[in-house]
Amino acid sequence: MEIKYTIQGLLVYTTIAAYLLAFVTTILRRPKVGHIIYLLGFAIAVCSFGYRWYHVRHVPLQNLFEVFLCLGMIYPVSLFCRKALRVGGYPADMLIGAIVLFPAGFVFNAEPQHLPPALQSWLFTPHVAVYMLSYIFMAKATFQAICQLAGRNPKPGENLLLPEEATYRIICVGFPLLTLGLILGSYWGKLAWGDYWGWDPKELWSLASWLVFLGYFHFRYMFGKKHPRINSLWAITGMAAIIITLLWVNLSRIFSGLHSYAT
Amino acid sequence: MWLALLLIIVLTVLSIYGAFIGAERAQRFFNQPPLVVYWTALAILLIVGFAAFRRLVRVPGLLLIHAGCVLILAGGMWSSQAGHNLQKKLLGIDKIRSGRMAIYEGSSDNQVALDGTREQKELPFSLKLKDFRIEYYQPVYLRIMSRQGRQWKIPVEVDKEFPLGDEAGTIKIIKAYENFKIGTQEGKSVPFDDPSPGSNPTLEVQITEPSGQTSTQYVFERFPGHSHGQDKFLLSYHRVISDYISELQIIEGDKVVAEKDIEVNHPLHFGGYHFYQSSYDDKAGQYTVLQVVSDTGLYVVYAGYWMLCLGVIWHMWLRHIFSRFRAKST
Numbered sequence: 267m268e269i270k271y272t273i274q275g276l277l278v279y280t281t282i283a284a285y286l287l288a289f290v291t292t293i294l295r296r297p298k299v300g301h302i303i304y305l306l307g308f309a310i311a312v313c314s315f316g317y318r319w320y321h322v323r324h325v326p327l328q329n330l331f332e333v334f335l336c337l338g339m340i341y342p343v344s345l346f347c348r349k350a351l352r353v354g355g356y357p358a359d360m361l362i363g364a365i366v367l368f369p370a371g372f373v374f375n376a377e378p379q380h381l382p383p384a385l386q387s388w389l390f391t392p393h394v395a396v397y398m399l400s401y402i403f404m405a406k407a408t409f410q411a412i413c414q415l416a417g418r419n420p421k422p423g424e425n426l427l428l429p430e431e432a433t434y435r436i437i438c439v440g441f442p443l444l445t446l447g448l449i450l451g452s453y454w455g456k457l458a459w460g461d462y463w464g465w466d467p468k469e470l471w472s473l474a475s476w477l478v479f480l481g482y483f484h485f486r487y488m489f490g491k492k493h494p495r496i497n498s499l500w501a502i503t504g505m506a507a508i509i510i511t512l513l514w515v516n517l518s519r520i521f522s523g524l525h526s527y528a529t
Numbered sequence: 530m531w532l533a534l535l536l537i538i539v540l541t542v543l544s545i546y547g548a549f550i551g552a553e554r555a556q557r558f559f560n561q562p563p564l565v566v567y568w569t570a571l572a573i574l575l576i577v578g579f580a581a582f583r584r585l586v587r588v589p590g591l592l593l594i595h596a597g598c599v600l601i602l603a604g605g606m607w608s609s610q611a612g613h614n615l616q617k618k619l620l621g622i623d624k625i626r627s628g629r630m631a632i633y634e635g636s637s638d639n640q641v642a643l644d645g646t647r648e649q650k651e652l653p654f655s656l657k658l659k660d661f662r663i664e665y666y667q668p669v670y671l672r673i674m675s676r677q678g679r680q681w682k683i684p685v686e687v688d689k690e691f692p693l694g695d696e697a698g699t700i701k702i703i704k705a706y707e708n709f710k711i712g713t714q715e716g717k718s719v720p721f722d723d724p725s726p727g728s729n730p731t732l733e734v735q736i737t738e739p740s741g742q743t744s745t746q747y748v749f750e751r752f753p754g755h756s757h758g759q760d761k762f763l764l765s766y767h768r769v770i771s772d773y774i775s776e777l778q779i780i781e782g783d784k785v786v787a788e789k790d791i792e793v794n795h796p797l798h799f800g801g802y803h804f805y806q807s808s809y810d811d812k813a814g815q816y817t818v819l820q821v822v823s824d825t826g827l828y829v830v831y832a833g834y835w836m837l838c839l840g841v842i843w844h845m846w847l848r849h850i851f852s853r854f855r856a857k858s859t
Contacts, residue, residue, distance in 0.1 A: 380666045383794070384794065442846060449834045453834065464556075465547060465553075484534045488530050488534070
């Protein structure tokens, strides 16, 4: 664990602090103030991402530091879920934002790197960006699944969906992005490495995550809401597979492969 | 449906297992006969699903998703080594599935060393390598570290003097060599840039101490960490590769029928094959290594990708958006 005494580090730490403060304020029943601080945190997160972009001179999605910096810009997803899907969970989103920025602030190396030839492709940004967006949606879905398992329903009058339905709705938004990420990656693999499927550990784990959510849809189609707890467990398992795909595959020596440069 | 769910769970478990055993073994594992049976069963189940579940045909999104998966599986099987063998038996099409070819600058070749065997096969046309070159990110930097741990980074600019502070003096790059060699002239060792094939990138650096005393150090890119005990600074010189480029010509008979500079992410497509920049002669930069891959079945897979994407987006996003608009307008 290292502290980054740089402008980039300062921006990351300020965002984390803002998200945590927003979380505490919301929990202490000051939701409007919490929302303003959350919005402020998001603005700092955007500045942090923009600063990194300017600094490295390419879209900063090359390594885990940059990817987690991107994941920290969670606010639009919160807003979309609230307004379009009637799914709550602002305090959880604030916490998710702080949690994903933590490794960027304290764990991952922020040394700027040149893009290796394989990453110099128009597919670099859309492939990684759709994956990151889907991961944020799936993280939100997992939170709803946990709420379902814990029996925490929204308060009456909030006009929000029940956690089981909310989990399903969010996964319905995230799954096409997950599919798009997988297919763009495959197409890119064909252009860069000669094969659209290389049986690389990262590819196989991302296929496994996709398949878990595919299983979720089939199971939910078969049984509907009869077994809400099992539905929730499917969603949580999917998120576990995503975490392994994103982190373990890149950090562990067990899974060395074509995607190893992304550490 | 239970069978579909079972096959999904089995494939999930197999994918996780494959991730643990590494790409090479996983590729062999997923092409073994029991797995071929699995892939076939999955494809058959998807096709049978259209007859058994009318909803799969009636709902456009579901139809696209499942038909897309059938095409991906069919294209994948058709493009595999077993698929190529089958095409040879049934249709008499004898194509190389994948292999590699090394071509020297100025020469042409059509021999492909097949992947996974020691066999070689000929392409029906030849490839000529006009030139191979490596491009580097600019500017290139010389990194300097004093024995006390102070660090500097200066751009490699010949004859420009950089101050390192009052206590450290100045540093100047005298010459940048591409292929550094040492010869003898009148009994003395003299460095020179050897124009013959080879590569030994080196910087000749002059360090001027605050007292005015000068010394010369050589910084070798290929031998990082090379220094003498009396050296005041540890110097390192490393260029970051931005691209590998092979300038290729396709020759049929005596005619040049196509020409392309191939780079990573920009392969050449000709005669049913894709040619990729795979490797190169890292000692002298005299030859390039190309990966040759057959395009059989590829467009079936791509069609499947399109259908799967469109199906998922239609089924999970667009139809809800449209129905919401419709509901609002009525």
